Amino acid sequence: MTRPIGYYVHHQGDGHRQRALAIARAAGGAVTLLGTGLAGRTGAIPAVDLADDRVSGDLFDGRDHGDRPASLHYAPTDHDGIRRRVAQISGWIAEARPALMVIDVSVEAAMLARLASVPTVYVRLNGLRDDRPHREAFDAAAALLAPFHAALDDAAIPQAVRRKTFYAPGIVVPTAVTSADPGLVLGVVGRGGGTGDGTLWAEAARSVPERRWRVIGPCSVPKHPPANLEICGWVDDADRMIAQAGIVVGAAGDGLVGSVIANRRPFLCLPEPRPYAEQTSKAARLSALGAAVVAPCWPARDDWRDLLDRAAALDPAKLASLDMTDGAGRAARWLQALADAPDEQRRMTA
Structure with missing residues (x-):
């Protein structure tokens, strides 16, 4: 050509x-x-x-x-x-x-x-x-x-x-990582995302104190973060951090979903409003296929533990079936x- x-x-x-x-x-x-x-x-x-x-x-x-x-x-x-x-x-x-x-x-x-x-x-x-x-x-x-x-x-x-x-x-292949930390919850806030309020992540981390929480992307830093929460901001190795997480929490954007699928990571999906129901449609299919746990809105404090436990119990083979x-x-x-x-x-x- x-x-x-x-x-x-x-x-x-x-x-x-x-x-x-x-x-x-x-x-x-x-x-x-x-x-x-x-x-x-x-x-x-x-x-x-x-x-x-x-x-x-x-x-x-x-x-x-x-x-x-x-x-x-x-x-x-x-x-x-x-x-x-x-x-x-x-x-x-x-x-x-x-x-x-x-x-x-x-x-x-x-x-x-x-x-x-x-x-x-x-x-x-x-x-x-x-x-x-x-x-x-x-x-x-x-x-x-x-x-x-x-x-x-x-x-x-x-x-x-x-x-x-x-x-x-x-299409986008992440960097290979050999092992993940099952106790680490990784929150991913994308460019243009609506989950960048650090106080909400702090409340979530306090609700499940036995897990370590890390948030990457454009997220504000709360005034009094709990000891088990780390706000990292923008990072250059998001795929590697996704691969190392025990559970990934984030929206249903193409980049994050693709990385979760490629790395076979347990996924708690919080779809955000987008034109043409782009994220809610994708999240519904992920849920129907058993490839993610979906919360239609930001979880209440008492719901986090159950949601994370359900995500951790997902079968990674369901994600593998969506990859090529x-x-x-x-x-x-x-x-x-x-x-x-x-x-x-x-x-x-x-």
Whole structure:
């Protein structure tokens, strides 16, 4: 393959970037990343750092607070960042002539690439995304890529969408760790997460004092933390810490769920509100498969012990059944084959 594959990376959370990097590395230099905030964060992988399109600073809620065409999700008017962003993407497409664009995720970026005469692969996340913009993006795509096992798909997903989907769990592979500490509870707060109140973690730690508690991610430090609680903040080795934990507590984001599955860690899942019920749908499937204990809201003080005990008793084989080896390699080879296929065969390849 002589022409590159473009990979659009959304800036909400960090799971999109990690997934894109894993696939790009497996593709051996055939992929260029395009996204906001990528400068200095892609290593040797080529990247285009796009202008910011947000209307509210660092917090992106996906809302543009205005009228928009019914086939789009986010189209604020008179926004300099969006004008420059569209010009950057279009300019790169005109210069690089990509064989394929992977969109992870944005209906607007997908439609822009398709208007620029580039076939697209849309990354399909969990949840029931059956609104008009998603349907349009799915229909316009040559194929869909799901970074999770087919067993985690929402039961209401139409068969036509499933048939168009390449399922690729295990894309981001954690660092191998030989042993875990059964007495350690690891709380994971993600970028954009809503469980970063240190006083809540302090109360949880006090409710189960015989276990050690550690919290990573953007979490406030309580004024009087109990002796069995450690607030670590951002860390560079989150996967290793997840692998070493006796029980992992956190939301149902792609990055955390993928690491829990890969490391076969007992998981107490606290799904957070997300558009299209992304996390609640994923958590419901994990629970139904016996792969996680799910609490629909922050647990009461007296509920923590039972929830943790139930999580500790989970069968790790249930998590193993949701994993695949070489997920990034499988996805990269599939994308390269799709990029090399004649245009009329791309939909047959999906």
